[in-house]
Each structure stands twice: as structure tokens, then as C-alpha cells.
Amino acid sequence: MEFETKAIHEGQAPDPQTGAVIVPIYLTSTYEQQAIGQHKGYEYSRTGNPTRNALEEALAALENGKFGLAFASGLAATTTILSLLKTGDHIVAGDDLYGGTYRLLEKVVKNWGVTTSYVDIDHITDFKTAIRPNTKLIWIETPTNPLLKIIDIAALANIARQNNIILVVDNTFASPYFQRPLELGADIVVHSTTKYLGGHSDIIGGAVVTSNEAIYAQLKFYQNAIGAIPSPFDSWLVLRGIKTLAVRMREHEKNALLLAEFLAEHPQVEHIYYPGLPSHEQHQLAQQQMSGFGGMISLELKGGFGEVESFAAKTKLFLLAESLGGVESLLCYPAKMTHGSLPETERLKRGIKDNLVRLSVGIEHFSDLQADLENALSK
Ligand SMILES: *Cc1c(COP(=O)(O)O)cnc(C)c1O
Numbered sequence: 001m002e003f004e005t006k007a008i009h010e011g012q013a014p015d016p017q018t019g020a021v022i023v024p025i026y027l028t029s030t031y032e033q034q035a036i037g038q039h040k041g042y043e044y045s046r047t048g049n050p051t052r053n054a055l056e057e058a059l060a061a062l063e064n065g066k067f068g069l070a071f072a073s074g075l076a077a078t079t080t081i082l083s084l085l086k087t088g089d090h091i092v093a094g095d096d097l098y099g100g101t102y103r104l105l106e107k108v109v110k111n112w113g114v115t116t117s118y119v120d121i122d123h124i125t126d127f128k129t130a131i132r133p134n135t136k137l138i139w140i141e142t143p144t145n146p147l148l149k150i151i152d153i154a155a156l157a158n159i160a161r162q163n164n165i166i167l168v169v170d171n172t173f174a175s176p177y178f179q180r181p182l183e184l185g186a187d188i189v190v191h192s193t194t195k196y197l198g199g200h201s202d203i204i205g206g207a208v209v210t211s212n213e214a215i216y217a218q219l220k221f222y223q224n225a226i227g228a229i230p231s232p233f234d235s236w237l238v239l240r241g242i243k244t245l246a247v248r249m250r251e252h253e254k255n256a257l258l259l260a261e262f263l264a265e266h267p268q269v270e271h272i273y274y275p276g277l278p279s280h281e282q283h284q285l286a287q288q289q290m291s292g293f294g295g296m297i298s299l300e301l302k303g304g305f306g307e308v309e310s311f312a313a314k315t316k317l318f319l320l321a322e323s324l325g326g327v328e329s330l331l332c333y334p335a336k337m338t339h340g341s342l343p344e345t346e347r348l349k350r351g352i353k354d355n356l357v358r359l360s361v362g363i364e365h366f367s368d369l370q371a372d373l374e375n376a377l378s379k
Contacts, residue, residue, distance in 0.1 A: 003062065003177060004246045011057025012239065023054040025236045047224045051232040055239045056207075059197075062176040062242065063189050065209040067216040069223050070235055074172065074192025075100050076228030077206030079108075081168060081188060082137075083222050084215075087113035089136045094121040094151060095350060096144035098170065098192075099339050121151050128159050135163070141170040142179075143286070146298045146334040146358040147351055148273045150282035153289055157185025166215070172196070172325070177249040178292040187212055195325030196295075199241040199248055203234045248327065251363040252295030258366050259359070259373065260297050268307075268377045270355065273298040295361045296324060298334075301377075305354050308333060312357070314376035317369060324360035329369055332358045 001009070012023050026049055031042040042048050052070050060068035071077040078101055085091070093105065095118040105116045116139075119126045127138060138160050142151040153169060160167035168188045169181035175196040181189050191197055193205035210216050223229065230238070253276070260274035272279075275286035276293030286293060301307045312320050318331040322338060332338055334352050342350070361369065 006061045007058070007245050008243050010061035011054040023051055023236065023239060025232045026050045027232055045232070046227050046229055049229075049232050049235070051239070052230060052235040055230075055235045055242075058239060058242055059191075059207045060209050062245070063171070063182055063209040064176075064180050065182045065189065066211040066213070067209065067220075069208045069216075069219055070193070070230050070238070071206035071208070071223070072228045072230050072234075073204045074098075074170075074190070074194060074206040075104060077190050077192075077208050078104060078170075080219060080222045080226055080228060081190060081208060082109050082114070083226060084166075084218055085109075085112070085114045085136055088134055089114050090132050090134045091116040091137045091139055092127055092130045092135055092165075093118055093138070094140040094142075094144065095119060096121055096147055096149055097139075097141060098145055098172075099341050101139070101141075101170070103341055121149055124152055124155050124159075127156060131159075131163050131165065135165055137166050137168060139168045139170070141173065143173045143275055143294065143296065145173060145296075146273075146332075146338065146356065148173075148275055148280075148296060148298055150275055150286045150289070152285055153181050153184040153186055160187070161185065173296055174290055174294055175245060175249055175325075177246050178253075178294055179290045182209065182211055184289060187215060193238045193241075194323065196249065196252075197242055197245065197325075198238050199245065199326060200237075201323060201326035201328065203230075203237045205230050205234055205238050207238075248363060249292065249295070252361055253292045255363065255366050255369060256295045256297055256361040257293065259361055259369060262370055263297070263299055263373070266377060268302050268379075269299050270302045271300040297359045297361060299357055299359070300353060300355045301357060303355060308355055308357055311376045315372050316375075317362075317364060317372040318359060318376075324358075326360070327363050329362035329364060329372075330360040332360070334358055 029045050033039040056068035117130045119130050166187045169186040171189045172192045189209045191207040257276045264272045274297045318329045321330045
């Protein structure tokens with residue numbers, strides 16, 4: 001089955017009892033048992049819920065993986081994966097990471113006695129040299145946030161396999177429509193379903209997909225033991241979002257590419273980051289491992305904070321807000337918003353300058369988005 005068809009049908013067969021075409025929202029915490037020790041596969045909704053199960057099957061199908069698990073947030077999914085580690089274990093992570101993942105590693109997981117080394121993702125061989133005898137996990141995002149750098153997943157999967165290390169890829173920015181890391185050799189894919197999978201900026205959610213049965217068994221156990229599960233209603237909203245993922249992603253990308261081309265030529269723009277432009281440093285790699293370039297653009301304005309402040313104040317359609325991946329366009333100032341928790345020296349070292357703006361391009365009409373940016377850039 002093709003992606004578009006899976007998104008609408010996998011895990012979502014009509015309800016056998018009523019014929020309802022849409023998976024019902026099973027608002028129940030518990031399930032009657034036929035006799036002691038006899039039940040219909042459901043005992044308690046932290047452990048399993050039919051609406052969540054439908055979502056988990058759909059998620060697995062979209063990533064072309066065997067097993068899916070849904071969580072209350074992207075960070076809940078991340079926390080559950082990191083619970084696989086024990087005191088003394090070590091993580092190697094790319095240095096361009098979602099701020100919340102960095103905070104979790106440094107402020108929470110470190111207290112468990114699990115340490116992390118950060119590697120400059122421009123040099124894949126640095127991942128190899130950062131590996132220690134106690135390294136259990138490699139954690140990356142690609143495209144990265146906010147600089148939209150691309151990491152070679154297949155090459156990293158080779159390094160991980162040779163060293164018997166689990167490779168986790170946060171696939172939030174690309175979505176499974178444009179990139180499927182399990183097909184490239186990754187062991188675990190993680191998502192913030194808050195973003196493109198949900199797609200409508202109305203829920204917080206997370207997901208994990210793997211084809212490794214042993215890893216799945218452990219994560220399934222932890223999902224129930226830790227308990228950071230999504231509600232049936234939130235599961236249903238993500239399931240509903242997934243049905244239109246393919247059409248939304250095509251529109252996000254179409255608009256983003258046109259806007260990136262427009263911005264690259266604009267005299268007020270100093271630099272543009274979009275993997276779909278031939279001028280992007282890893283454009284070729286992006287073409288190889290992704291089937292499209294997504295809806296995120298970052299740009300540096302000529303000038304500094306003052307110019308960014310006035311730009312952000314002038315846009316009307318691009319709303320100033322955290323998050324991304326919804327149908328509406330958003331504008332974010334990484335230095336003070338998503339990456340505000342990084343110390344200034346760390347932030348500048350990672351190339352997140354004071355004149356950097358990140359755009360989550362929505363699916364409004366391109367001409368309206370272009371006019372909005374044109375107006376905000378005019379002096
Ligand atoms: C938002 C985000 C997360 C965290 O997800 P939440 O749903 O906010 O907990 C993780 N990784 C990336 C790349 C994100 O954009």
C-alpha cells in the first residue's frame with residue numbers, strides 16, 4: 001500500500017460492532033473481564049486503549065516499522081526511550097538538538113548518572129571518535145533545528161551497528177512522508193506528534209516507532225510502567241491529523257520552496273537555510289535520503305535584533321509563536337524562544353545568531369504568505 005492509503009486505512013478499519021467508519025474515541029479507564037483472568041485484550045487504559053492502539057498501528061505503518069507507541073508528548077516519548085539506559089551509560093548526541101531534549105539530557109538524565117557528549121554534526125567521523133566503551137545510544141535530529149543541517153542517517157547507522165549502539169532519529173521536522181529513518185538503518189524513530197503528524201496545533205503528543213522486537217518489548221513495558229500516555233481524545237486527534245499528512249506535507253513544501261527562493265533574492269536577507277535550495281550545503285544528501293525538503297525555513301536578516309524585532313512585529317499571517325508543523329504559518333526567534341535556555345556562548349557557537357529567524361511555513365496561499373513577508377521586510 002502507498003503512503004497516502006496507509007495514512008487513511010492502517011489501524012483504522014470500520015468499527016466491527018457498529019460499522020462506524022471512523023475509529024471511536026474509547027473514553028474508558030477500565031474494561032469488564034469475562035471471568036478472572038479472562039478479558040478481550042484490554043484491562044486498563046494506561047496499559048492499552050483501542051483508540052491509542054489504532055494510532056500506534058497507523059504510526060508504525062507510516063514509518064514502515066513493525067511497532068508503534070504513542071505518548072503524552074514528544075518529551076514523554078524521549079524520556080521513555082532514555083529509560084532504557086542505566087547509571088554509567090553514555091550517549092553521543094548531535095549538537096544541533098531541540099532545546100527541550102538538551103535540557104532533559106543535561107538537567108534530568110545526567111542526575112541518573114547517564115552522561116552525554118555532543119558532536120559537531122558537520123563531521124560524521126566525530127561521532128565515531130566520541131564513542132566510548134559505555135556508549136549505548138546515538139541521538140540525532142535531521143533536518144536539525146533551527147539551522148536545518150542534514151546528517152547522513154545510513155552512514156551513522158553503520159557506525160552504530162559496528163559498535164552495537166542503538167541509533168535514535170528524531171524525525172519530527174521531516175515527518176514520515178518525506179523521510180523514513182528505519183529504512184536507512186536507524187533502530188528507533190521518535191516524533192513530537194504535536195507538529196506535522198497532528199498538524200493542526202491543537203494537541204501535545206509524542207510517538208516512537210521501531211522494528212526491533214526486543215527494543216519494542218522494553219519500550220512497551222516502560223510505556224505502561226512510566227505511564228506518560230496520551231488520552232483517547234488526543235490519540236484520536238493525531239489519528240485524524242495523520243489522514244491528511246501527505247496532502248499537507250506537499251503543500252507545506254511547495255510554499256516553503258517558493259518562499260525560500262523569494263527570500264534568497266531579497267536584499268534585506270543575509271542568509272537563507274533551506275535544504276531544498278541547491279545553495280544549501282547538504283542539498284545533495286537531502287535529495288538522497290529525503291523525498292522532499294519539508295516546510296521549515298530559517299533566515300538571517302541584514303542587521304541585528306532591532307531588524308528582527310520590527311520584522312516579527314510587522315508580519316500578520318506569520319504568527320509569532322513557538323512550535324511548528326501546523327496548517328498556519330508561524331515565526332519564531334530561536335535566540336530568545338526555542339533556544340533561550342542555551343547559554344549565549346553555547347548558542348553562538350552553534351551558529352544561532354541574533355539575526356536568525358525560523359519560519360514554519362503553513363498551507364495558506366503562497367501569494368498571501370509572500371505578500372506578508374514582503375511587507376514585513378520593507379523599510
Ligand atoms: C517539539 C519538539 C520536540 C518535543 O516535543 P513535545 O511534543 O513538545 O514534547 C522534540 N523534538 C523536536 C524536533 C521538536 O520540534
